[in-house]
Amino acid sequence: MIMMTAHRSRKAKPGCVLSGCGAGPGVVAQTLEAPPGTPPPPQVTAVGPQELEVRWSAPRHPNGLITSYLVHRRPIGTEEELLVFIWTNGPLEFIDASHALQPFSQYQYRVQARNSKGSAESQWASARTLEAEPREMASPTVVPTGAYSARLTWTGPRQPNGLVSQYRVVYRKHQLDPTLNTSSVIALTVEEAKSQRG
Structure with missing residues (x-):
């Protein structure tokens, strides 16, 4: 029996005739509550x-x-x-x-x-949850390898907040002479698979 289902039944009239029996007005009965069935996953x-x-x-x-x-x-x-x-x-x-x-x-x-x-x-x-911007990226380590080259290494962010696909490296020339001023900035993009990570 399914709980809390309204059932209708008909009440018979007292007495019958040769042609058949009559029926009284219907009544409604409701069963008592029971614990619910298992809900589907959300x-x-x-x-x-x-x-x-x-x-x-x-x-x-x-x-x-x-x-x-x-x-x-x-x-x-x-x-x-x-x-x-x-x-x-x-x-x-x-x-x-x-x-x-x-x-x-x-x-x-x-x-x-x-x-x-x-x-x-x-x-x-x-x-x-969806991705967000990476956070807590540490500074890279730079080691000179020649007169015109340097080796750059870094570690990934402590909170990547997603799948890191690229790193953007930005650098500019540092002038030792304070009388000279330069604002040139150079940037390059390194794919995650090619990056040097410690």
């Missing part, structure tokens, strides 16, 4: 470097009136889940813009449906 979409949109659907068998949904989050590969949103009314969606979210990182979400008799949790669904 749909998680990246909308920014530190923003994820979470949408979900009601359980196929709510088995009662759903009073709230609890949205949990955890970084992928960990068991440290956190309650990030409690739904009580409105559209079944939530924008997670927590400062705890990091660019180009994967997170998992699940939804817990609740009614007066209990709760049920969905499976986890995952998504990756």
Whole structure:
């Protein structure tokens, strides 16, 4: 039997005649609530470097009136889940813009449906936040290798915030004579695969 389904039954009139029996007016009976069925996994979409949109659907068998949904989050590969949103009314969606979210990182979400008799949790669904600008790039190391050459090495940024595809190297001539002034700047682009990284 599916809980919380309204059933109709007909009440027979007392007595019958030779041609048949009559029926009384219908009555409606409703079964009691039970814990909800398992809701489907939420749909998680990246909308920014530190923003994820979470949408979900009601359980196929709510088995009662759903009073709230609890949205949990955890970084992928960990068991440290956190309650990030409690739904009580409105559209079944939530924008997670927590400062705890990091660019180009994967997170998992699940939804817990609740009614007066209990709760049920969905499976986890995952998504990756969008890329952002790299941060914390250390200064390069320069070693002269000749009268007209130098070897330049560097390490990648501590926070790449995405897939680094190129490095742009900018340099200019340093005048030892303070009376001379130059503003010429030279730049070149180095592909990630060709870069010298320590």
